Amino acid sequence: MPEVSAVFHRMEKQVRDSFARFLADRFGAGVPVVIEQPKQSSFGELALPVAFTLARQLKKAPKAIAEELASQLPSIPGVAAVEVAGNGYLNVRLKRGEYAAALLSGAASAAEEVAGKIIVEHTNINPNKAAHIGHLRNAVLGDTFVRMLRASGRKVEVQNYIDNTGVQVADVVVGFRHLENKTLSGVKALIAAPRFDYYCWDLYARTSSYYHDHPEAVQWRRDTLHTIEHGEGEIAELAHLVADAIVECHLDTMWRLGIAYDVLPRESEILHLEFWKKAFEQLKERGAIYFVEEGKNKGCWVMGAAHFRDTPAGEEAGDDDAKVIVRSNGTVTYVGKDIAYQMWKFGLLGLDFHYKPLRTYPDGHPLWVATGEACDQPAPAFGGGTEVYNVIDSRQSYLQDVVVAGLRALGYNGQADRSIHFSYEMVALSPRTCVELGIPLSEEDSRKAYVEVSGRKGLGVKADDLIDKLIEKAKGEVDSRHAEKPEGERLLVATQLAIGALRYFLLKFTRNTVIAFDLQEALSFEGETGPYVQYAAVRARNILRKMAERGGTLPDFRAQLDAPKLDRQLQSEDFWQLLLAASRSSKALDAALAAGEPSHVARYAFQLAQAFNAFYHDYPILAEQDAEKRTFLLWLAVYCKEQLERSLEAVLGIPVPEYM
């Protein structure tokens, strides 16, 4: 049951419906009922600015209208009062005891079953080097969005596309062959050693700089790429070996943060199973692409710019503005393959991969990888989604537009509308952090506000290094507080804190904010951080643990608390505001989902943690002498704990440690 606490949501709907009916009776249909959260908590729980909307059509002062409405409004179940405030706001005050009783009874409206499978594609790191901080933003954003969808009852399939036949893999192969003269068995030995991805990180940077100094060497890349695409021989074998090994490294890195996938579609299979050939036929047939006879794109198959770009009035987009889909040498561009892949995601291609199991995650979740030949194990049905989210950095929005335009040009308008580029801005490095990490900066770079991460230049913070650093720091903190605990336990707690710190750090920014990565900020466990939120949940757990240690047991809240008692306790503004905040977690999730902003959930969790921390400080629960109040406070703490845990673990993917 995904919806644990939809009471607030239901209350809001109740008020909205009542108002809508009332307004429809008086003014006819068409008066929208907007519900806001009051600016200040002392104003009540819900605010309606309807009087402002009506002021225009009635040509009367908003305040007068509000007063009239308030006096004539029939009573609404669960609502204690509707007040006029400011220059025309209608503020709604809820019946606190009834509201709390509803929360206590666990009355939840069943989550609506939404048909159809959502496909979320994320991570998609070129398998030729270690993952870096920018890749982490993609993966954490994607994974959190997946958790948000699942928490709201949606069925989601997580795909991580592996570009194992691309230029970047070719470059590392060039490095092994031409720069290092490595044999197949030599590379195998490196793969068996730890941190093969780190080795390739350096090799890739070296190869790139070699091209820079020896432009003629680019021919090696062309030849290698061609051989890999063809798929046969020792070079191709080497490329597969490298890519597969790096993919394993990436999977390990991501799993450290609790990030898992359902299936890994691979570019090699897109080629060998002739996905592109099928898509190419359709694109030609429907006239979505055409062959260019002359000009700069002579000999290419291109998509006209009019498909994916607004053309200024009076101008005609020419062949030169078109996007090349098939190069003059007959090879297909990445976008072309992406169109085929996108069609497959919607089940529009009429082809499918074969699959084999790649690994089973420690929690039992299986991961499948696309293969060219059938394997004897029956695989689940992959692809064929009704909505597709591609978590891809915003610099690629032009390419994503082309992919969507491809679907549209094929007549798949619905699918085009449901192809969503879940874009986000890049992670860059602050110059200060570059200096700290010993990354050399050019004069030009050091003047900039931030420096772009570059795999090609080997410029960036490797994901595993950062995670290690966070664990190390957290371990020091845990050790100093819990020397008596076993080493293994302390390491577990430190790891959980590191995950919390990192995931929260990457989630607290809205998607279109460039993160100028600052090491000190990322390593912080204080203020608006994951550990702060984790701490609030841990404190709630501490209360219960302490109670148990003292021989106490948790009261039967439903038997001991009822609406009148709850109402009595909730006359305290502190308690009421905290309960209300905790009860809004579903609302926060809905809003975040509607906005496509995981950061909203992160922010909500932080705010709830703030409220709980203040409560924790002000009201020593176990020391409370009044029996009814003590029971109530315990319930409030338990409820907050549940809501914090739900937001952290189920939605944000941040574990809650036993202690910290």
Add this chain to the structure above:
RNA sequence: GGGACCGUAGCUCAGCCGGAUAGAGCACCUGCCUUCUAAGCAGGGGGUCGCAGGUUCGAGUCCUGCCGGUCCUACCA
């Protein structure tokens, strides 16, 4: 040249469909550990919301122009 995004406190960022006195964290200053852990709590200073117009009862939010910054505009991905 064309397109997209950004400019809010010293720094990093929130601010939902236009709405009530513009918020948070960091940094700085002052208090609070014999209590369920101070990774915390309470308080303080700090703002011409880039600039100029416009739309209206009302603009950080919408429109236009300008200034400053970033990204995209490959037969790379």
